[in-house]
Amino acid sequence: MxxxxxxxxxxxxxxxxxxxxxxxxxxxxxxxxxxxxxxxxxxxxxxxxxxxxxxxxxxxxxxxxxxxxxxxxxxxxxxxxxxxxxxxxxxxxxxxxxxxxxxxxxxxxxxxxxxxxxxxxxxxxxxxxxxxxxxxxxxxxxxxxxxxxxxxxINYIQQVSIQKEQIHTKGTFCFSQMDFQTPCTNKTVVAIDFGAKDNILNELAQAGLNVIVKPHSFDAQEIITLFQDQKIHGVFLSNGPGDPMILKNEVKEIQKLIQAKIPIFGICLGHQLLSIAHGFPTQKLKFGHHGGNHPVKNLINGKVEITAQNHNYSVTEEILQVAEVTHRNLFDGTIEGVRYKDSPIFSVQYHPEASPGPKDSTELFQRFAQML
The missing domain is CATH 3.50.30.20 (Carbamoyl-phosphate synthase small subunit, N-terminal domain)
Structure with missing residues (x-):
């Protein structure tokens, strides 16, 4: 060595x-x-x-x-x-x-x-x-x-995002179907890739959704047109690296999706970008949350989920002006999930696809499919 x-x-x-x-x-x-x-x-x-x-x-x-x-x-x-x-x-x-x-x-x-x-x-x-x-x-x-x-x-999103649209076909599909390659629903989502983990896309497919993956430089108007024509039914915003506050163009496009009342589910960076798009900046944590043993309380059902986390930034309490907090971190009390009051939008800060529980949080993908 x-x-x-x-x-x-x-x-x-x-x-x-x-x-x-x-x-x-x-x-x-x-x-x-x-x-x-x-x-x-x-x-x-x-x-x-x-x-x-x-x-x-x-x-x-x-x-x-x-x-x-x-x-x-x-x-x-x-x-x-x-x-x-x-x-x-x-x-x-x-x-x-x-x-x-x-x-x-x-x-x-x-x-x-x-x-x-x-x-x-x-x-x-x-x-x-x-x-x-x-x-x-x-x-x-x-x-x-x-x-x-x-x-x-540094804008690391440009380095980790795909450059061209892709169709994600991996994942476990509904066993009730004779053809295992056919999802359990005809609903289609556009997943915006800010650095998405493959297993997140797998979980979306496992929830019965058709998944179209678009790069970070997506055109919101194109997605809105697809939504209005009922060719897609929702949008997923992925995880990703770096400071969300420097992603000015991405935030502008997300704001257009919000105004169009498109159902949206965000994880990690996607969760942070939704807050910024609503007018509430994020804050940098002292040393972040990185690990597979973070307890998060689900305030909707009262259960505690053992979660995997990887983020240096957090949504602030100001978000309470437009959203209801659905999850909180039991280590430091930071916000781990929100549900917006006047829009079909929800998001979480942790990684429900990483399975440290091992399946404590995967119901979020089913919840998204049911909302659509």
Whole structure:
């Protein structure tokens, strides 16, 4: 393994070892508390521009395979782990994690005190860092980091979104149908891809919906015309990376969909963009929510759901002017779900498709289908 150097914007320097791609990368450091599912996390487009610190100390033992990716290409900057296991011991493994990271030019840094990094982020907040297998001089690392753009200044949506319209055909369909490729309903939704996880699209299909996926640069008027002609019946707004406040064009198009009274369901970034489109800005959390063990109370039925989460931004209490809060985080009380008062629109901040419960939250996709 090569030596690797991590310089944080607070001046903290670490020397470690690299088991992933070589080079120099700059990004925001966050921590994830999930006990499993590292391949899903690495390939989640919402981590674009970030280094993920795993609090699980042993990473790599299950290897990687072609079926556990959330997108074909990962977009995170790299991962920080306490101890890397290079020899996978799992019947589904097709290659080790090191080869996977090198193939996709993702950095992997090990032999780190990840407990210490997590404590630092928890106390000081998410922060930018530069990681290099090429530069060891602290002053050179500092200078390169200071001259680089911060994550909130970069539109990563343009990098992770599809470029052309697609039809999503994966997912489990209704077993009552003789033809398993036929969904249980004739309702069609347009899913706007801001960096959608594949399993979200799978869950929409499993709920019995035909799914048309459009890129982030969608034309709202085209969708409104399809809705008025009853060729589509609703819109889904996906998860995605970065600061939602810089997505000015996307917000303008969403506002047109809202004015047209089209039924809309949003998850994560989609949830945040709906708030902004209604005139209420989001706020950045100190260190975000990243993990598979976040308790959320459903205020409609009183149940507590164990949820998977991955976001650095949150909808504020101002949203109560136009929406009813349906879900709250039991860790910090932040808003996790809303239902708008005068529109057929609802959204959640967490990831109901990630199944940490394992099925605590999947009813949201059925709810969307029933609303249509």
């Amino acid at each position: 090569k030596k690797a150097y991590i310089y944080f914007e607070n001046g903290f320097l670490l020397e470690a070892q690299s088991f992933g791609a070589d080079g120099t990368e700059i990004g925001e450091v966050v921590f994830n508390t999930s006990m499993s599912g590292y391949q899903e996390i690495i390939t989640d487009p919402s981590y674009a521009g970030q280094f993920v610190t795993f609090t699980m100390p042993e990473i790599g033992i299950v290897g990687t395979n072609s079926k556990d990716n959330e997108r074909e290409l990962p977009h995170c900057k790299g991962i920080f782990v306490r101890q890397y296991q290079n020899f996978p011991s799992n019947f589904r493994a097709q290659e080790n994690l090191s080869n996977f990271l090198k193939q996709h030019k993702i950095m992997g840094i090990c032999n780190l005190d990840t407990r210490g990094i997590t404590s630092m982020i928890r106390d000081e907040g998410s922060m930018m860092a530069i990681v290099s297998t090429e530069i060891s001089d602290p002053k050179s690392l500092q200078a390169k980091l200071q001259e680089s753009l911060r994550i909130e200044e």
